[in-house]
Amino acid sequence: xxxxxxxLPSLPAPRLRLAAFRRRLVFHGAFLLLAAATVVLAVTLLAxxxxxxxxxxxxxxxxxxxxxxxxxxxxxGQLALLNADAPFxxxxxxxPVVLPFAGLDFGDPFKARQAVEMSGxxxxxxxxxxxxxxxxxxxxxxxxxxxxxDLMLPPAxxxxxxxxxLAHVSRARIDVTLEGEHMQWMAPFExxxxxxxxxxxxxxxxRLTGFAADSDTLDRLARPERDFGGWLxxxxxxxxxxxxxxxxxxxxxxxxxxxxxxxxxxxxxxxxKQWPPENLYAMRxxxxxxxxxxxxxxxxxxxxxxxxxxxxxxxxxxEALLKGEQxxxxxxxxxxxxxxxxxxxxxxxxxxxxxxxRRLVRRLPLDEGRPTDNxxxxxxxxxxxxxxxxxxxxxxxxxxxxxxxxxxxxxxxYVGAMLAAIALTWLLIEVGLMRRITSLTRRAAxxxxxxxxxxxxxxxxxxxxxxxxxxxELGILANTLATLLERVKEGVxxxxxxxxxxxxxxxxxxxxxxxxxxxxxxxxGDASDPSHRYVQRMQQAxxxxxxxxxxxxxxxxxxxxxxxxxxxxxxxxxxNHAPDAGIGQVVYEGPGEGVWVTADEHSLExxxxxxxxxxxxxxxxxxxxxxxxxxxxxxxSVMIRNQGPAIAEEQLDRIFEYGVSDQNAAAFSAQxxxxxxxxxxxxxxxxxxxxxxxxxxxxxxxxxGVQFCLELPLRPPARE
Numbered sequence: 001x002x003x004x005x006x007x008l009p010s011l012p013a014p015r016l017r018l019a020a021f022r023r024r025l026v027f028h029g030a031f032l033l034l035a036a037a038t039v040v041l042a043v044t045l046l047a048x049x050x051x052x053x054x055x056x057x058x059x060x061x062x063x064x065x066x067x068x069x070x071x072x073x074x075x076x077g078q079l080a081l082l083n084a085d086a087p088f089x090x091x092x093x094x095x096p097v098v099l100p101f102a103g104l105d106f107g108d109p110f111k112a113r114q115a116v117e118m119s120g121x122x123x124x125x126x127x128x129x130x131x132x133x134x135x136x137x138x139x140x141x142x143x144x145x146x147x148x149x150d151l152m153l154p155p156a157x158x159x160x161x162x163x164x165x166l167a168h169v170s171r172a173r174i175d176v177t178l179e180g181e182h183m184q185w186m187a188p189f190e191x192x193x194x195x196x197x198x199x200x201x202x203x204x205x206x207r208l209t210g211f212a213a214d215s216d217t218l219d220r221l222a223r224p225e226r227d228f229g230g231w232l233x234x235x236x237x238x239x240x241x242x243x244x245x246x247x248x249x250x251x252x253x254x255x256x257x258x259x260x261x262x263x264x265x266x267x268x269x270x271x272x273k274q275w276p277p278e279n280l281y282a283m284r285x286x287x288x289x290x291x292x293x294x295x296x297x298x299x300x301x302x303x304x305x306x307x308x309x310x311x312x313x314x315x316x317x318x319e320a321l322l323k324g325e326q327x328x329x330x331x332x333x334x335x336x337x338x339x340x341x342x343x344x345x346x347x348x349x350x351x352x353x354x355x356x357x358r359r360l361v362r363r364l365p366l367d368e369g370r371p372t373d374n375x376x377x378x379x380x381x382x383x384x385x386x387x388x389x390x391x392x393x394x395x396x397x398x399x400x401x402x403x404x405x406x407x408x409x410x411x412x413x414y415v416g417a418m419l420a421a422i423a424l425t426w427l428l429i430e431v432g433l434m435r436r437i438t439s440l441t442r443r444a445a446x447x448x449x450x451x452x453x454x455x456x457x458x459x460x461x462x463x464x465x466x467x468x469x470x471x472x473e474l475g476i477l478a479n480t481l482a483t484l485l486e487r488v489k490e491g492v493x494x495x496x497x498x499x500x501x502x503x504x505x506x507x508x509x510x511x512x513x514x515x516x517x518x519x520x521x522x523x524x525g526d527a528s529d530p531s532h533r534y535v536q537r538m539q540q541a542x543x544x545x546x547x548x549x550x551x552x553x554x555x556x557x558x559x560x561x562x563x564x565x566x567x568x569x570x571x572x573x574x575x576n577h578a579p580d581a582g583i584g585q586v587v588y589e590g591p592g593e594g595v596w597v598t599a600d601e602h603s604l605e606x607x608x609x610x611x612x613x614x615x616x617x618x619x620x621x622x623x624x625x626x627x628x629x630x631x632x633x634x635x636x637s638v639m640i641r642n643q644g645p646a647i648a649e650e651q652l653d654r655i656f657e658y659g660v661s662d663q664n665a666a667a668f669s670a671q672x673x674x675x676x677x678x679x680x681x682x683x684x685x686x687x688x689x690x691x692x693x694x695x696x697x698x699x700x701x702x703x704x705g706v707q708f709c710l711e712l713p714l715r716p717p718a719r720e
Contacts (some may be wrong), residue, residue, distance in 0.1 A: 005227065006206045006532070008673045014254060015630050016396045016510055017635065020245075024358065024434055024437075025437050026251070026440060027429070027434060028426075030368060031422060031598075032426075035419055035423070036045055037417075037418060038415065038418050039419070041455075042411075042415045043360070043364070045441075046360070046361065046364060046404070047364040047365060047408070048304065048485040049365055049367060049400065049404055049408075050361060050364050050400070050404045052396055052544070053400045053403065053404055054366070057395075057397065057400045057499070058376065058397075059212075061325075061376055061393070061395050062378050063376060064320055064321070064322075064325075064393065065378045065380055065391060065393045065580075066380070067381045068317055068391065068393075069382050069391055069435050071317070071606055072382050072383065072384070072389065072391070073382055073384060075100045075101075075118045075119045075120070076118070076119060076120035076311075076312050078100035078119075078311070078384045078385070078386050079097060079098075079099065079100050079119045079120060079121055079311070080312055080313050080314045080316075081099070081314070081329070081331075081340070081382075081386060082098040082099075082100060082314070082383065082386050083097040083098055084314050084329070084340040084341045085281065086131070086281055086313070088283055088310040088313070090303060090304050090305065090306060091176060091304065091306065092177070092284050092286075092304075092307045093175070093176075093283075093284025093285050093286040093303070093304070094123055094131065094133045094284065094285050094286070094303055095133070095134050095135070095280075095281045095282075095283060095284060095285075096133045096134050096145050096281075096283055096285060096637055097121050097134045097135075097311070097336075097477055098134065098135055098136075098137055098276050098280070098414060099115065099121060099134045099135065099136055099137055099139060099321075100137060100384070100385065100386055101119070101136065101144075102136050102137055102138040102140075103136035103137075103138065104136060104148070104615045106146055106230075106231065106255040106256065106257050107149065107228060107229070107231055107255070109231070109233045109253050109255070112148050112253065112255045112338045113253060114132075114146070115148075116132045116148050116150070116248075117135075119132075120134065120311050120312045121133075121134050121311055122148075122150070122464070123303070123308045123309065123310060123311060124309045124311075125305055125307060125308050125309070126307055126309075127152070128152065129149070129150065129151045129152060129301060130149065130150050130304050131147065131149040131150075131206075131287060132146070132147070132149075132311075133145065133146070133147050133285045133287075133487065134148075135276055135280065136429070137276075137386060138275070138710075139273075139274075139275035140379055142259075142264070143259070143260050143261075143263035143267050143277075144227070144257045144258060144259055144260070144262035145176070145257075145260060145264070145283070145285060146156065146255070146256070146257055146258075146260040147174070147255075147256040147258065147285060147287055148195050148253070148254070148255045148256075149252055149253070149254040149255075149287060149289075149301070149303075150251070150252075150254075150718065151171070151251075151252050151253075151254060151289060151300075151301050152239050152249045152250070152251060152252065153234065153250065153252040153289060153300060154168075154170075154247065154248075154249055154250075154291075154300070155204060155234065155246055155247065155250065155300070156170040156189045156204050156234060156252075157169055157170045157189070157292045158170070158179040158189050158190055158191035158206060158230055159171075159188040159189060159190050159209075162217070162222055163188075163714075164217060164218040164222075165216065165217055165218075165485075166186060166188050166216045166217070166218065167217075167292075167630040168292045168293075168294055169188045169189065169288050169292065170188070170189040170232075170289075170290070170292055171186060171187060171188040171189060171208075171216075171289075171292075172185075172186075172187040172189075172208055172230065172254060172256065172287060172288070172289055173185070173186055173187075173287075173288040173289075173290055174210075174256065174258065174285070174287055174288075175285070175286040176258060176260070176283065176286075177283065177284045177287050178260065178262065178282060178283045178284075179282055180570075181214075181281055184212065184213065184224065185210040185211065185212060185213070185258070186210070186213040186214070186215075186216070186218070187209060187210045187227060187228070187230050187256065188208070188210035188211075189207075189208060189232050190206050190207045190208075190209055190675070191206040194477070202248070203232035203233065203234050203235050203236040204232070204233075204236075204250075204603055205232065205234070206231070206232055206257060207230060207231060207232075208229075208230030208231060208232055208254070209224045209228075209230070210224055210225040210228030210229075210230060210256075211224055211225065212225055213259065214644065216284075216290075216296075225258075225259065227259035228256075228257065228258065228259060229257040229401040229450050230254070230255065230256040230320070231253075231254075231255045231256075232252060232253070232254055232255075233253045234250045234251070234252045235250045235251045235253075236250075236252075237248060237250070237254070239251050240645050250382070252288075253470070254492065255290070256287075258285070260283075260511070263277050274610065279409075285303075286303050286304055287301070287302075287303045288301065288302045288303070288606060289301040314340075314341045314343060315341075315343060316344050317444060318344060318345055318346050319342045319346060319673045321343065321344065321345035321347060322345055322351070322395070322399065323345050323399045323402075324345065324396035324398065324399035325344070325345050325393065325394065325396070326342065326343065326345075326393070326394050326395075326512045327341075327342070327344075327345050327391065327392070327393050328341075328342050328343075328387065328390075328391075328394075329341045329342075329343070329389055329390070329391055330390040330644050331387055331388070331389055331393070332387070332388040332389065333387075333389055334379075335610045337390060338433055339433075350402070350406075351403075351406035351409075351410075352406070352409070352410065353406045353408070353409045354404035354409045355409045356404070356410075357405050357409050357412060358401070358402070358405040360408075361401050361404050361405045361408065362401060373397075373399075374397040374398040374401075375394070375395075375396065375398055376394065376397060377392070377393070377394050377395075378392075378393045379391065381395075384699070386683075398507070400465050419566065427546070433474060433640040436478075437474065440477075440481070444481070455627075462548065463553060464545050474667075490589060504525070506717045525636075534580070534581070536602070547565040560603050560689065560692050561600050561691065562598050562599060562600055562693065563598070563599075563601070564596055564597075564598060564715060565594050565596065565598070565599045565601055565604070566594065566595065566596055567595040567596065567597045567629065567636050567638070567712065568590055568591045568592055568593045568594060568595040568629055569592065569593045570601065570604070570605075571588055571590065571608070571627055571629055571638065572588050572590075572592060573719055574586075574588075574605060574608050574609075574612075575587065575588035575627055576588075578612060581609060581612075582618045583612050583613065583625070585622075585623070585624050585625060586612065586625045586627065587625070587627065588627045588629075589626055589627065589628045589629075590627070590628055590629030590630070593627060595629060595631060595636050595714070596714065597636050597712040597713065597714060598694070598712075599692065599693045599695075599712060599716060600689070600692075600693065602691075603689040603693070604693070606685060606686075606689065607642070607684050607685070607686040607689050607690055607697075607710065608627075608638075609711075610682035610683060610685055610686045611640050611683070611686055611697075611708050611710070612625060612640065613682060614682065614683065614708075615640055615642040615644075615706070615708070616642075618642065618644040618645060618646050618706070619642035619643055619644040619705070620643050623643040623644075624642075624643075625640065625641070625642050626639070626641045626642075627639070627640050628640075629668070632715060634713065634714060634716070635711045635713060635714060636711065636712050636713075636714050637709055637710070637711050638709070638710040638711075638712075639707055639708070639709055639710075640707065640708045640710070641702065641705060641708075642705045642706060643704045643705040643706040643707070644705045644706065645705075645706075646705075647699060647701060647706055647708060649701075652698075652699050652701075654698065656679055656683045656684060656686070656687040656697065656699075657684060658684040660684075661685075667713065683697075686710075690710060690712070691702070692713065693708060693710050693712060694713050695712040695713070696710075696711050697710050697711075699710070
């Protein structure tokens with residue numbers, strides 16, 4: 001397909017400099033910094049959290065040891081220390097424990113109850129009943145086992161003197177097993193004096209007399225166990241506030257002392273040095289409180305109920321320990337230390353942590369001066385009446401890192417979501433805006449680059465923005481630019497048509513003028529005829545313009561015939577013939593001859609004529625135009641000066657541009673308003689011709705007028 005004058009393909013797009021993408025780089029850098037700041041913030045907070053967690057752990061580590069030491073100094077803790085190896089089971093009976101007291105006053109209800117509560121030796125059941133089976137810490141209290149029970153019992157029915165049938169009597173049945181030996185006691189309740197069953201009474205109280213028997217029927221010759229002792233105290237009010245006296249259950253304290261002959265013999269033989277006995281925890285004690293219904297299975301309380309809760313033991317200290325911690329308790333005997341218990345933290349489910357987060361946490365920096373070793377250790381000594389004990393607590397700071405890693409793993413999802421949101425925002429802006437802007441920028445740059453071509457009217461292509469259009473701001477901008485470009489192209493087309501018409505007009509004008517000039521040339525053929533020279537100049541001007549595209553192109557492309565010229569004689573001749581061109585009162589001031597330059601005589605005369613016409617147009621009435629000539633060894637300077645209005649400073653250079661006239665440039669005074677037909681090309685011709693001769697021209701404001709300075713290179717004078 002044949003391309004028209006405005007359909008040629010555009011020149012290739014230029015390679016844009018970095019400055020064209022500066023804002024895009026700033027945009028990418030901002031998002032990159034935002035993502036980096038998010039990561040740095042997360043890592044910084046993680047490092048601070050690790051440091052704070054370590055500080056809190058170290059402070060709490062020492063505090064835990066202090067709390068456990070205080071707990072072990074309490075009678076409850078002393079009980080646990082004295083019975084570190086005590087087993088716990090109620091299936092076959094309760095094993096006695098060593099009290100932190102020398103003995104137990106089982107005959108005093110207040111002291112007995114206080115000793116049980118302070119030492120915490122009682123085995124408890126969910127219904128609030130409890131039983132403590134223990135021995136005194138000192139052997140001189142006797143080889144006895146104490147059983148103190150706090151129960152909810154109905155009003156006790158007392159045994160009468162000489163009564164052998166105990167089926168309808170309130171009684172305690174006690175079974176003791178020790179290394180294969182089995183001992184049984186039946187202890188019926190025997191009321192004391194003044195027992196009353198009304199609400200105003202002081203309650204029910206009385207002895208429990210022990211008989212070595214295994215049934216509810218006593219032998220008539222049975223005698224009470226001499227060293228067996230027991231008491232029963234019942235409150236005067238109901239345990240249940242909604243119940244009523246006298247048949248309601250009452251809070252009752254059963255306190256019994258059981259003799260153990262084997263231990264008594266052992267104490268006597270060792271003179272009290274062997275206490276507590278080695279087989280203490282081998283003993284099993286079972287306590288039952290029998291009802292008064294007469295049935296063998298009428299049991300109100302049985303210590304073998306399996307839902308019992310054990311008293312405080314050293315193993316329970318592990319509940320206060322954290323993962324990785326271990327507590328060792330040593331009994332100090334002189335210089336020797338005997339380990340009685342080593343307690344670790346209970347097993348607990350651990351949260352999983354990401355492997356790379358765990359590695360990151362381990363590499364996070366710590367504050368200066370902080371130990372880098374993860375091992376912690378604290379020691380304390382506990383002094384009790386039962387002896388001296390050394391507590392050693394060891395911990396591992398690595399567990400703190402594990403916890404921080406687990407927390408960071410949970411939070412990493414949020415950090416990842418933030419980074420994903422940043423990336424998604426960047427992607428939306430990049431694809432939806434920045435790339436479209438970049439594409440529009442490249443196309444606009446290619447369009448601008450193509451417009452620098454001399455054939456811009458033929459290279460100006462279309463700005464295709466079909467893929468960038470839309471209803472958003474960028475689409476509106478792209479469509480607006482495309483519309484403006486179409487208008488520019490339409491203007492270029494009109495200018496192209498106007499230029500074609502102007503060229504045709506100059507062709508016609510040149511053709512019509514050339515014929516009369518040839519006739520005038522014949523009429524004024526004599527070279528001495530003054531008109532011959534001007535007719536010859538008119539022919540040259542027509543030849544320059546004839547057949548060219550535009551006046552400016554014709555002037556720029558006009559060929560010159562450079563030759564040696566005596567500038568002084570030339571200027572003198574121009575000044576003398578100036579009146580023939582309608583420019584009067586021109587005075588030449590300079591040497592008569594001998595200033596040689598290289599120039600085209602006719603073109604140089606056109607230059608001087610254009611400058612003289614401008615000087616004549618703007619000089620004051622009846623003033624002279626002065627032409628001066630000077631040299632500096634390299635250049636010949638022609639000064640043409642008039643007396644008239646000055647040229648605006650901002651127009652001193654523009655007046656030599658093509659098309660700048662006194663109408664559209666406002667270069668001169670108001671006297672120029674009468675010359676509306678001028679096209680503003682005289683001084684442009686002067687500058688163009690002088691440039692082809694190697695010279696230059698400039699304008700200067702003087703005190704009383706304007707001076708044009710024309711400079712041409714000097715050459716040696718021509719030889720004859």
